[in-house]
Amino acid sequence: MAGSSAEVPAVDDIRQEARRNTRGRFEQWAKNPTCDANTLSAVHNVRLDKAAKAVGLEVSFGQSPFAIARGNRFEAGLFYDEAVKLRQALERKSCLPEGSVGFLDLRLKLNRGTRVTTIDQALRETEAWLRRIAVEPTSAESIVAAPMIKIPKGVILPEALLIIDAVTVTTTVDGRARVTVGEVKVFPDRGGHTDPQQLASARAQAGVYEHAMRLAVETLGLTDEIEISTHGFLVFTWPGSNSPSVRANEDLTYQAIRAERGFDRLEQVALGVVRDDDFSADNPALIKRVLDAPTDYSEACLSFCDLAPRCHARATAADDPIVLGGEVARFLGETTVSRALELMAGVAPADDREADIQRQLVG
Numbered sequence: 492m493a494g495s496s497a498e499v500p501a502v503d504d505i506r507q508e509a510r511r512n513t514r515g516r517f518e519q520w521a522k523n524p525t526c527d528a529n530t531l532s533a534v535h536n537v538r539l540d541k542a543a544k545a546v547g548l549e550v551s552f553g554q555s556p557f558a559i560a561r562g563n564r565f566e567a568g569l570f571y572d573e574a575v576k577l578r579q580a581l582e583r584k585s586c587l588p589e590g591s592v593g594f595l596d597l598r599l600k601l602n603r604g605t606r607v608t609t610i611d612q613a614l615r616e617t618e619a620w621l622r623r624i625a626v627e628p629t630s631a632e633s634i635v636a637a638p639m640i641k642i643p644k645g646v647i648l649p650e651a652l653l654i655i656d657a658v659t660v661t662t663t664v665d666g667r668a669r670v671t672v673g674e675v676k677v678f679p680d681r682g683g684h685t686d687p688q689q690l691a692s693a694r695a696q697a698g699v700y701e702h703a704m705r706l707a708v709e710t711l712g713l714t715d716e717i718e719i720s721t722h723g724f725l726v727f728t729w730p731g732s733n734s735p736s737v738r739a740n741e742d743l744t745y746q747a748i749r750a751e752r753g754f755d756r757l758e759q760v761a762l763g764v765v766r767d768d769d770f771s772a773d774n775p776a777l778i779k780r781v782l783d784a785p786t787d788y789s790e791a792c793l794s795f796c797d798l799a800p801r802c803h804a805r806a807t808a809a810d811d812p813i814v815l816g817g818e819v820a821r822f823l824g825e826t827t828v829s830r831a832l833e834l835m836a837g838v839a840p841a842d843d844r845e846a847d848i849q850r851q852l853v854g
């Protein structure tokens with residue numbers, strides 16, 4: 492017995508590592524789904540900090556053990572004692588009705604879960620849970636921690652697993668189960684002053700979860716029985732504490748559409764590569780592919796990608812207005828920074844569009 496219990500964790504640890512990577516790769520990809528280098532990095536499991544290091548850039552994002560540990564502690568605290576802390580915060584924001592009951596813990600024991608020991612068990616139990624609430628919505632626990640789904644399309648190698656941080660289950664007016672996805676982030680909720688890049692990345696991630704949950708329900712043929720809410724909730728921290736601050740009713744429609752497009756792009760990229768058994772983050776051939784891929788720099792890059800200095804420098808060299816931020820880039824469109832400066836200095840516009848830009852810039 493001792494022998495077999497020693498073997499199981501070893502295998503599970505390996506798969507667990509793949510799972511952790513998949514989740515992290517999804518999160519990274521969701522921050523800039525229109526950059527091919529980022530997409531390739533997610534598909535190939537090539538870390539962007541390793542790619543940055545290969546071209547001599549200073550690495551600052553990588554993995555911060557401190558941040559990971561704090562995130563794990565925060566998440567564990569939310570679900571402690573039948574998720575009492577999370578429930579209070581969700582009821583306060585009317586995400587759940589007062590006096591809601593029931594907690595289903597699908598977290599792996601390795602992730603401080605209470606029962607589930609293997610990935611296969613988590614997948615099986617998640618499916619059983621969905622099938623159960625489809626026929627018996629009143630039996631549903633109101634909070635479910637870490638349901639795990641296999642993305643029906645094989646978009647991420649080697650395992651297309653996705654763990655949703657938390658979901659709530661309520662009932663629709665016609666008595667069906669409504670599942671609402673939640674995304675947990677350890678960063679502080681500062682009301683209207685919350686870091687916009689962090690907020691945007693949390694919403695993007697929740698949009699990916701929502702879309703993935705919808706795909707899973709479709710695959711099980713339960714679309715008529717289970718409603719996936721188009722709105723989700725975000726769980727941040729109160730500044731300076733580890734208490735949860737819930738942002739309710741976040742409209743994820745746009746993010747879910749982007750997620751769907753991104754999934755298709757991921758699928759194309761995944762189909763275009765030969766499956767490689769070396770999933771190590773520092774395989775030089777794969778790093779080169781990432782470095783050679785087209786990029787699409789944006790402000791969000793500054794929050795997660797160590798290649799940002801290179802891409803920013805390229806955008807500057809290309810006279811691309813994106814270096815002045817997304818809003819300026821949307822406003823200037825094809826017009827370069829130099830041309831915009833000329834127009835501001837009073838040079839005659841070449842066409843109506845330039846005349847319009849000039850009017851708005853100097854007007």
Ligand code: SF4
Nearest residue numbers: 526787788792796802
């Ligand atoms: S910094 Fe460059 S490589 Fe990294 S995500 Fe942004 S555009 Fe892509």
